Every structure is written in structure tokens, then in C-alpha cells.
Amino acid sequence: MTRPKLITTENRASETPPHAGDPAAEDSRHRIVRAAASCFGQLGFKGASTAAIALEAGVSKSLVLYHFESKEHLFVAVQLDLLGSVLDRIRSVTPPGGTPLELARAMDEVMAFVESDITHLRVMLELHNAAATRPELAARITEFNEAVEALVVRGLVEVLGPAASRLSLPLERVVRLLRTLFNGLILELAFAPGEEAHARIRETFSDAKVLLVNAIIPASAA
Numbered sequence: 001m002t003r004p005k006l007i008t009t010e011n012r013a014s015e016t017p018p019h020a021g022d023p024a025a026e027d028s029r030h031r032i033v034r035a036a037a038s039c040f041g042q043l044g045f046k047g048a049s050t051a052a053i054a055l056e057a058g059v060s061k062s063l064v065l066y067h068f069e070s071k072e073h074l075f076v077a078v079q080l081d082l083l084g085s086v087l088d089r090i091r092s093v094t095p096p097g098g099t100p101l102e103l104a105r106a107m108d109e110v111m112a113f114v115e116s117d118i119t120h121l122r123v124m125l126e127l128h129n130a131a132a133t134r135p136e137l138a139a140r141i142t143e144f145n146e147a148v149e150a151l152v153v154r155g156l157v158e159v160l161g162p163a164a165s166r167l168s169l170p171l172e173r174v175v176r177l178l179r180t181l182f183n184g185l186i187l188e189l190a191f192a193p194g195e196e197a198h199a200r201i202r203e204t205f206s207d208a209k210v211l212l213v214n215a216i217i218p219a220s221a222a
Contacts, residue, residue, distance in 0.1 A: 029067045031057045037078045041119050045075060045126045072140040075127060080147055082120075086113045087155045103213050106159050107178070111205055114186055115198075121190045149175050160217075167216055174216055181208055 035057035039048035050071055054061040068074040090109045114121065131137035152175045157164045164171055185205055192198050 025067075028057075028059060028063060032059065032064055032067055032074070033077050033081050036074050037082070037120075040075065040078060040123050041117070045071075045123050045130070050074075070136075072127075072137055076140050076144045076147070079124070079144055080151070082113075083148060083151055086110060087151060089113075090155060091158060102159050103156075103217060104209055106155070107209050107213075110182060111185070111202075114182060114189060118189060121186050125187065125190055145179070148179065152178065163217065169216060177212070177216075181212070 032053065036048070036053045039053045039056055042048075043052065048071070050064055051061050053071075053074070054064045057064070064074070068077060086109065090106045093105060093109065127137065128141060131141050149172065153171055156171060156175065160167075167174055169177070185201060188201050189198065192201060
């Protein structure tokens with residue numbers, strides 16, 4: 001994923017905190033999230049300060065804190081924004097049908113996204129490691145996981161159609177299973193030493209996809 005370079009000028013839009021629901025509020029929020037994604041990708045979670053994010057977005061630091069109470073909160077927003085983009089992509093290439101093919105395509109799209117930005121994956125792992133000693137981070141990660149599961153449940157309902165109610169496991173448990181699979185893949189990809197290691201990880205993903213799809217979608221639902 002291509003990231004814009006950090007801006008080097010001090011020019012910032014002069015602004016007063018907008019009212020909720022105001023289009024200007026949504027615009028500034030989107031600019032901040034995009035800028036934060038760039039900063040986290042280039043500087044890591046620890047290195048990306050709120051001031052750097054504000055400079056990248058061309059807004060004041062106070063406006064960043066108006067929209068997001070902390071850097072951790074903003075990081076969660078960046079992850080959810082990225083996930084929303086992935087789900088939009090899945091919807092565009094996967095017609096609802098509830099067959100193993102649709103679910104396999106959806107998993108392939110997620111894997112392609114995971115592989116597209118290894119630097120960003122390392123930032124995610126950095127945040128998870130820091131959460132071991134910082135309760136406020138652990139709370140944000142729990143919040144993020146819950147939001148991810150809710151988004152993926154809705155996405156699978158759209159992809160699978162009526163078959164979503166005939167899965168071998170409850171949909172929420174299917175989503176937790178998929179999230180656990182991809183978390184493991186992210187960990188391995190983030191530290192894979194070369195293309196040979198990446199190829200083995202892709203093979204493992206393909207094997208897991210076949211097993212999961214065939215187990216989750218019974219023949220009667222396909």
C-alpha cells in the first residue's frame with residue numbers, strides 16, 4: 001500500500017472544532033485518519049506523535065485531540081478504516097451466494113491485503129506488545145477486536161447470503177476462528193525472513209482455507 005510522504009511545511013488549515021454532524025467535521029476526521037495511517041506506517045506507533053500526525057494532516061494538534069481522545073484511539077480508528085476498505089473490496093468482487101467459492105474469495109482478498117503492507121503489520125504487533133504492560137492499550141485492543149468482529153459478521157452475512165444461517169458453527173464463532181487464523185498469519189508474515197518463508201506461509205494459508213471453508217459451509221448450504 002502506497003503511503004504519502006510526510007509534509008514538511010508548517011502550513012495548517014486554521015480551524016475551529018466543528019460541530020458533530022457537520023460535513024467539515026467528517027472531512028477533518030478523514031484527513032486525520034489518513035495522515036495517521038501514513039505516520040504510523042513510516043514512524044511506527046511509538047514514533048508517530050500526535051504533533052506529527054497533525055502536521056501531516058495540515059490541522060492543529062488540538063483538532064486531532066478533539067476527534068480522538070488519544071493516539072491509541074486514533075490507531076484503532078486507522079485499523080477500522082483499513083478494514084472497511086477491505087470489506088468494500090470483498091463486496092465488489094464477491095457476489096452474494098453462500099458457496100465455498102465466495103467464502104474462499106473473501107479470504108483471499110483479506111490475505112492479499114495482509115501481504116500488501118508488512119510495515120503496517122509490524123506496527124500492529126508493536127501495539128499488541130506494548131499492551132502487555134499498558135492497561136489502556138489492552139482496553140483499546142479489546143475494543144478493536146470487538147469492532148472488527150462486528151464488521152466481519154456483517155460482511156459475511158452479505159457475502160454468504162441465506163447460507164449464513166446454515167453454517168456448521170454460529171457466525172460469531174466463525175468470525176473469531178477466522179480472526180485467530182489471520183492473527184497468526186500476520187505474526188508469521190511480519191517476521192518472515194524471505195520469499196521462501198513467505199511461500200510456506202501462503203501454502204499454510206491455502207491449506208487452512210480449504211479445511212475451514214469445507215468445514216464451515218456444509219454441503220447442504222453450498
